[in-house]
Amino acid sequence: MHRSASRLTRVLACAAVPVILTVAGCSSDSGKDSGTGSGNGKQPEAASSAKPSSKATAALEKAVYSTLPEPCKAVAAKTIETIVPKAKDANGTAAKSNDLSSRATCTWNGLDEAGLKGSQYRWLSISLIRYDSLASVGTGSKRAEDEYTKQVEKAKVVEGAENVKPEAAGGIGDQATSVTFTTKKDGDFANTTVIARTHNVVITLDYNGTAYEGAGAPDHAKLLQDAIAATKETVASVEAANQQKQPEQQPSPSNS
Incomplete structure (x- = not known):
């Protein structure tokens, strides 16, 4: 009876491993997308929205003359x-x-x-x-x-x-x-x-x-x-x- 219980415990533990690996795999993918490895699923969306702001807006050409003669x-x-x-x-x-x-x-x-x-x-x-x-x-x-x-x-x-x-x-x-x-x-x-x-x-x-x-x-x-x-x-x-x-x-x- 004792052996059967121990064996059952080991089987259940092994059966749980694929589930844990699957979850870990999702977290790893999220980390790659975000570039932070935090595993936050919302991070890729935030990074995407930040891209346009990272591009510097071209400065308006300054006027050559700043005054007039008398x-x-x-x-x-x-x-x-x-x-x-x-x-x-x-x-x-x-x-x-x-x-x-x-x-x-x-x-x-x-x-x-x-x-x-x-x-x-x-x-x-x-x-x-x-x-x-x-x-x-x-x-x-x-x-x-x-x-x-x-x-x-x-x-x-x-x-x-x-x-x-x-x-x-x-x-x-x-x-x-x-x-x-x-x-x-x-x-x-x-x-x-x-x-x-x-x-x-x-x-x-x-x-x-x-x-x-x-x-x-x-x-x-x-x-x-x-x-x-x-x-x-x-x-x-x-x-x-x-x-x-x-x-x-x-x-x-x-x-x-």
Whole structure:
């Protein structure tokens, strides 16, 4: 009787081994999936959900330019003296802005009277808009590209414009277009608009002129030439303004 009981105990113990091994096998598989060997059945699901967060999100491209030049100093005083002779205010008139580092405008006008030879009138406006990179709307350069396109289309549909002629203007920033036209409001005006983009900044330069009291009409080609030259100066001023600001943004060297 004693032997039968002992033998029965051994049989039952052996019979239980496959069940234990099966359970252990499941735990081992779970450990491999989770990478922890803890045997927690929920672990693989947690690891799977963590995978997307482990991928670093690409940083938004930083805007190249962080400020604008003073609009009334975007072109040299000699340039103003040449293209707006006898300017009423050689220093220009700046438009009000809540943020001059993002939006700025300056205008000049002058009447050069030459007695019996008549008078020449010139008007110049330089406007600058700068865009920052924002995750919700895109990079500064892309936003500037969109604004550039809008300004070009706007220049083509000026009220009262005649003989509208848009042309690509090479060698100015990243892209540029000139639009020439004539208007007959308060005289026969020759008009030139140059729109240029340099990275995340858009420049719109308007330049026009007319003659009074028998003076010869403005040379359209000369007006365009002067407008393009002034736009190139403005592009250079944007770059210079940001080069001057660069040292302030750099961290001070470590003493260690």
